[in-house]
Each structure stands twice: as C-alpha cells, then as structure tokens.
Amino acid sequence: MAAGNGASRSAGRSRSSGSASRASEPSLASEPSRASGRSRSSKPSCAPGPSRTSDPIGPNGLENPVDPVDPAAPVDPPPPAGHRSRPAPVAVPWDTARHIAERAAAGPPEPATSALGDALGRTLAAPLTALTDLPSFDTSAMDGWAVSGPGPWRLDHPAGASEAGPPPGILAGQAPTQALRDGHAIPIATGARVPSGATAVLRSEHGEVRELSDGGRRLYAPRPAPPGQDIRPRGQECRRGDQLLPAGALVTPAVLGLAAAAGYDELTAYRRPRAEVLVLGDELLDHGLPQEGRIRDALGPMLAPWLHALGVEAAAPRHLADDADALYAAIAESTADVVITTGGTASGPRDHVHPTLRRLGAEVLVDGVAVRPGHPMLLARLAPHRHLVGLPGNPLAAVSGLVTLAEPLLRTLAARLPAAPYQTPLAAPVHGHPRDTRLVPVAYREDERQGLMAVPLHFHGPAMLRGIAAADALAVVPPGGAERGTELELLELPWSAGSSAGWSPGSSTGWTALGDG
Incomplete structure (x- = not known):
C-alpha cells in the first residue's frame, strides 16, 4: 500500500535489524490455522464465537471459501418477508479492484488556504516557491x-x-x-x-x-x-523564486519548517478526506470480556487510527445494530466523503448493506474481489462525490478490504501520490489460493547472504489480528503461492513506512517463517 507519507520504496533498500520490539509470534505448531470465510463478525480469532464451528482448512492446506455448518448449531431463521436472495457477484481481480477504487473519484476537492500548522498531513495544491533568499x-x-x-x-x-x-x-x-x-x-x-x-x-x-x-x-x-x-552566504540554500517542493508534496513537519523559513504564514493544500466508520452487528461488545455469545468489537478501535495514519479525518466509529432502517438512515444522513461499513456485505437475512445500497440508488462499482482474506468487500458510489466501502466483518479480512479499496480511493481524494511499488524476496514459501490473490502479513528480516527479506508471519486467517499486529507489510501472493526467494510486491503498513524497524535473525520476538505448515 501507499505509505501514509507517499514515499517511494525500492527493492534494494536496507533496514536496520532489531531496532524495534515486536509482538511475539509463537511457532507454527501452536497455530490452529483456522480461516473463517464469514463476513459478519468482527471478532478476533481467540474470542469465543457463535454456536457455529468452522474447519476452513481443506485437504490441500488452503482456506475453504465458506464455513461448514455444525450439525448441532441452530439453523438460521428463514429470510424475512420481502427479502430477495441476491445472485452471487462476480469477483474482480485484486489489481483491477484497486485500479477501480483509485479512479472512482474524479479527484480531490477544491484546495483551501490555512495557517501553517493546519496544513500538516495535507497535500500541497501548488508548488512551494521561496519568498526570500535562504539565508536572507x-x-x-x-x-x-x-x-x-x-x-x-x-x-x-x-x-x-x-x-x-x-x-x-x-x-x-x-x-x-x-x-x-x-x-x-x-x-x-x-x-x-x-x-x-x-x-x-x-x-x-x-x-x-x-x-x-x-x-x-x-x-x-x-x-x-x-x-x-x-x-x-546569502542564497546558499535557495534564491527567491526557486521551487522548493512541487505540487502534490505531502506536508510533513519538515515541510512546515521549510515553508516558515521561506517566508510563509499560510499554505494552500487539499483538505483531508472525511470518513465515517459504521460498525455493524448485534453481537459486538465495546468493553469487557466476550460473554453469552457476544464478542468484542476489534474493528472499531483499529479503523479510525488506521485512517488517521492515511491522512484522513475520521471521528470515533459508530456502532449500529443489525437493523436495515438504522443503516439506511446512517448512510443517507452522513456527510462524509467516504462511509466505511464493517460486516453485512454478504447476502444473508441480516446482511443489510446490499439492500440498503439498492434503496439509496447507489452505483455498485466493485462487488467482491478475488482476494483472500476479504473477498466479499465492495465499493459503491452514493453520489457524485460520496462513496461507500463495505468491509467484511472478520478483522484481517477488513484490513484486506481497507488496503484494497479504501486506501486507493482515499489517496485520490487526498491528492496523495502512490508509493512506487517495490518487491522483496520471501524468506519462506507461502501457500496460495488456486484462483485468488492472497494478502499475507510479513515482517522484514536482514539476511546476511540475501539482504532484506520478507518473513511470512503466522496467524493470518481472516479472523486473526495477531499476525498483522507484528507485521511491517502485506505480501501480495499470486494464485498458486510462492516459493522462498520469490520477489513479491509488498503493501507497507502506514505506520511502518520509512521506519528502520525490522526483524533480526535470532530476535527475542521469536518470529519464524511459515514454511510449508
């Protein structure tokens, strides 16, 4: 993904080893390797789930696309009156989905002029030109x-x-x-x-x-x-009228200092996109331990800070029960540039996102992506300048939807330049899906012989956050998988972009490669 700061990356860049502490990753033998395909729940994998069991790992070691039903589990009630089943959507390729999302918006809104401090994190709408010689x-x-x-x-x-x-x-x-x-x-x-x-x-x-x-x-x-x-000497750094930075540059703290030195009191920049997060589900708790079939909301605490790291304005997420009218009202009344929902993107009787979009007359641009986890994600245009991104409810599946659809759309709205794609060799083989792209959390490791490598992390099922919490990036694994040493495209996480934190051989964090398990 594009790094919150838009900086270019190269395949040969070096990273310091062991400079940051990472969460411990136990060995593969202790990993249950369960990968749920449900889109409703936002539960972490370790939380007690509803009375439905799943064993989504098939005989070939790959995640099955759906959860088998526990015979002892209660049967879902029939659809309510008037509910119409929706034909299965045709999932678009992962790279195509990102291309559509990047071009879904015509461009950023009109720029605004503000005091220097208020421009932090925004994108310059015009070149930064020196107003004086430096030094003067x-x-x-x-x-x-x-x-x-x-x-x-x-x-x-x-x-x-x-x-x-x-x-x-x-x-x-x-x-x-x-x-x-x-x-x-x-x-x-x-x-x-x-x-x-x-x-x-x-x-x-x-x-x-x-x-x-x-x-x-x-x-x-x-x-x-x-x-x-x-x-x-006067003018050693620049002369009056010299272009210091081009339009499109991200306003960082250093840019604010340069602008002040060059004589600026204000900057003209594109405003930050505004997003509203709607977390859906009757089963979600916002505090305490999971109990009585209810689980903790893992997405609400994660999404707003993630959006902030992308330079987006986002208030605290709103929790909505599984109620079609409540969802309709929330989306219809929202003034955000992008509404982000979690869960409800499938076609079950309590999945209200698709019926609500039809009720709103929205144009669905992407309805399912050939990616694991997160294939039931969607993108819709609510109005000429408003969009909705529907994320699956499982946490890592939601992260997949965030980097696949939300990030490219929000980057266009913020006028941020995409990070240059870069590739890093794998430190261990990774299984692939027969047809779909996989996004697998990886951490950087400096190998004495191979240089910088990407270590695939454990706990990468759709309902798991343990792997992504210890990751530096997501590796884009093509259908069929990849062997050790294969150079894969990496989507760097916004908080790790430009950092020198990495993984060192023998690190006390205990990160190990996935191997063939």
Missing part, C-alpha cells in the same frame, strides 16, 4: 570572530564599550551598522549577520586573544582564515 543575509556558521583580511587582527571596541571587559560582539538577531575595517575583528555568534567588510569567520577554538601594551587586544590564529570560511 550572510550568516555566521560558528561562534567565533568575524575577521577582515589576513591576521593578526585588532579586536574592535565600539564607542561606549568598556575596555576592561571582553569585547562585545554581534549576536543573532542584531543588525551590525558599521563595516568591519581591514585588519580588525569582532566577536560573532552562530546565526548572526556577518558585518560588511568581513572576509571570514574564525572559530572560537582556533583563535588566541593577546593583550597589547596600549590596553587593546589582538587576535591571532595558527593558520590563515581563507575568504568565506564558516560564512553561510
């Missing part, structure tokens, strides 16, 4: 003395200065009014304006001051001070 005057690069001509130099004492004390100097923020005469010197601080007539700055540790018989002082240096030494 000749500046001392060191504490020492401004000197004129070859030494030794007589230290100047401006009128009114005490001959008994040390010679006064030029401090940062002061504007010297007198030229420095040839053969003279005056103390100067780092960042202070160099007086006219000065030819160099002599560092304080390189000079020696000696008393003269007439009560004056003379500055000596062990070696000559060449012209321009330790002076930052």
Whole structure:
C-alpha cells in the first residue's frame, strides 16, 4: 500500500535489524490455522464465537471459501418477508479492484488556504516557491570572530564599550551598522549577520586573544582564515523564486519548517478526506470480556487510527445494530466523503448493506474481489462525490478490504501520490489460493547472504489480528503461492513506512517463517 507519507520504496533498500520490539509470534505448531470465510463478525480469532464451528482448512492446506455448518448449531431463521436472495457477484481481480477504487473519484476537492500548522498531513495544491533568499543575509556558521583580511587582527571596541571587559560582539538577531575595517575583528555568534567588510569567520577554538601594551587586544590564529570560511552566504540554500517542493508534496513537519523559513504564514493544500466508520452487528461488545455469545468489537478501535495514519479525518466509529432502517438512515444522513461499513456485505437475512445500497440508488462499482482474506468487500458510489466501502466483518479480512479499496480511493481524494511499488524476496514459501490473490502479513528480516527479506508471519486467517499486529507489510501472493526467494510486491503498513524497524535473525520476538505448515 501507499505509505501514509507517499514515499517511494525500492527493492534494494536496507533496514536496520532489531531496532524495534515486536509482538511475539509463537511457532507454527501452536497455530490452529483456522480461516473463517464469514463476513459478519468482527471478532478476533481467540474470542469465543457463535454456536457455529468452522474447519476452513481443506485437504490441500488452503482456506475453504465458506464455513461448514455444525450439525448441532441452530439453523438460521428463514429470510424475512420481502427479502430477495441476491445472485452471487462476480469477483474482480485484486489489481483491477484497486485500479477501480483509485479512479472512482474524479479527484480531490477544491484546495483551501490555512495557517501553517493546519496544513500538516495535507497535500500541497501548488508548488512551494521561496519568498526570500535562504539565508536572507550572510550568516555566521560558528561562534567565533568575524575577521577582515589576513591576521593578526585588532579586536574592535565600539564607542561606549568598556575596555576592561571582553569585547562585545554581534549576536543573532542584531543588525551590525558599521563595516568591519581591514585588519580588525569582532566577536560573532552562530546565526548572526556577518558585518560588511568581513572576509571570514574564525572559530572560537582556533583563535588566541593577546593583550597589547596600549590596553587593546589582538587576535591571532595558527593558520590563515581563507575568504568565506564558516560564512553561510546569502542564497546558499535557495534564491527567491526557486521551487522548493512541487505540487502534490505531502506536508510533513519538515515541510512546515521549510515553508516558515521561506517566508510563509499560510499554505494552500487539499483538505483531508472525511470518513465515517459504521460498525455493524448485534453481537459486538465495546468493553469487557466476550460473554453469552457476544464478542468484542476489534474493528472499531483499529479503523479510525488506521485512517488517521492515511491522512484522513475520521471521528470515533459508530456502532449500529443489525437493523436495515438504522443503516439506511446512517448512510443517507452522513456527510462524509467516504462511509466505511464493517460486516453485512454478504447476502444473508441480516446482511443489510446490499439492500440498503439498492434503496439509496447507489452505483455498485466493485462487488467482491478475488482476494483472500476479504473477498466479499465492495465499493459503491452514493453520489457524485460520496462513496461507500463495505468491509467484511472478520478483522484481517477488513484490513484486506481497507488496503484494497479504501486506501486507493482515499489517496485520490487526498491528492496523495502512490508509493512506487517495490518487491522483496520471501524468506519462506507461502501457500496460495488456486484462483485468488492472497494478502499475507510479513515482517522484514536482514539476511546476511540475501539482504532484506520478507518473513511470512503466522496467524493470518481472516479472523486473526495477531499476525498483522507484528507485521511491517502485506505480501501480495499470486494464485498458486510462492516459493522462498520469490520477489513479491509488498503493501507497507502506514505506520511502518520509512521506519528502520525490522526483524533480526535470532530476535527475542521469536518470529519464524511459515514454511510449508
């Protein structure tokens, strides 16, 4: 995925090993390897589930597309009156789905001008052009003395200065009014304006001051001070009118500093997209332990911070019961650029997303993606400038929908440039689905012989978050799988983009490769 900061990545980049602590990943032998295909629940894998069991691992070691039904489990009630079954949608290829999502919006909204601090995380709508030379005057690069001509130099004492004390100097923020005469010197601080007539700055540790018989002082240096030494000349960094950054650059803290130095009080940038998250499900709890068939909501706490990392404005998620009218009202009344729902994207009697979209007259752009986990995701256009992304309810499946459909759409709305795709070799083989793309959590490892490699992590079933919590990226595994050493495209997680955190061989985190298990 594009890194929240849009920075380009390369296949050969290096990462420091072991510089960040990661969650422990137990060995494969302890992993149950269950992968639910349901789209309703937002439960973590370790939470007690409803009275339906699943054994989605088939004889070939791949996730089955559906959960088998426990004969002892209660049978779902018949559809309510008026409910119509929906024909099975045709899943589009994963890369096609991302292409559609990226182009679903015509472009970002109109840019706005705001104070510097309010532009953080937004995208420049126009090039950042210097309003002044940088530096805007000749500046001392060191504490020492401004000197004129070859030494030794007589230290100047401006009128009114005490001959008994040390010679006064030029401090940062002061504007010297007198030229420095040839053969003279005056103390100067780092960042202070160099007086006219000065030819160099002599560092304080390189000079020696000696008393003269007439009560004056003379500055000596062990070696000559060449012209321009330790002076930052006017315009060294840029000249007025130079382009510092192009339109489309992300406003980072460093960009704010550069803009301020270049004379800006305001910046014109595209506003952040606004998203609203609707977490659906009667079975969800927002606190405490799972109990009495109800489970903790794992998506609500995760989605808003994830969206913030992508530069999106998102309020706290709203929880809605499985009620068609409540969902209709929430979507119809929302003013967000993108509404994101969790769960309810299948065609069961309590899955209300599709009927609600029909009721709203929405245009469904993507209805199912050939990707595991997360294939029942969807993308719809609610209005010319409003969209809905329907995520599956299982946590890792929802992450898959987020990076597949939501991130490309929101990137277009924020006018952010996509990260350059890059590939990294696998440290272990990964099973593939016969027909669909797989997204598998991976962590970086610096191998002594192979260089940077991607270690596939355990606990990568649709209902599991343990693997993604320890991951740096998601590996895009083609149908049929990939062997060790195969270079795969990686979608880097927004909080790991640009970081040097990685995995080192022998790390105490205990991350191990998936292998063939």
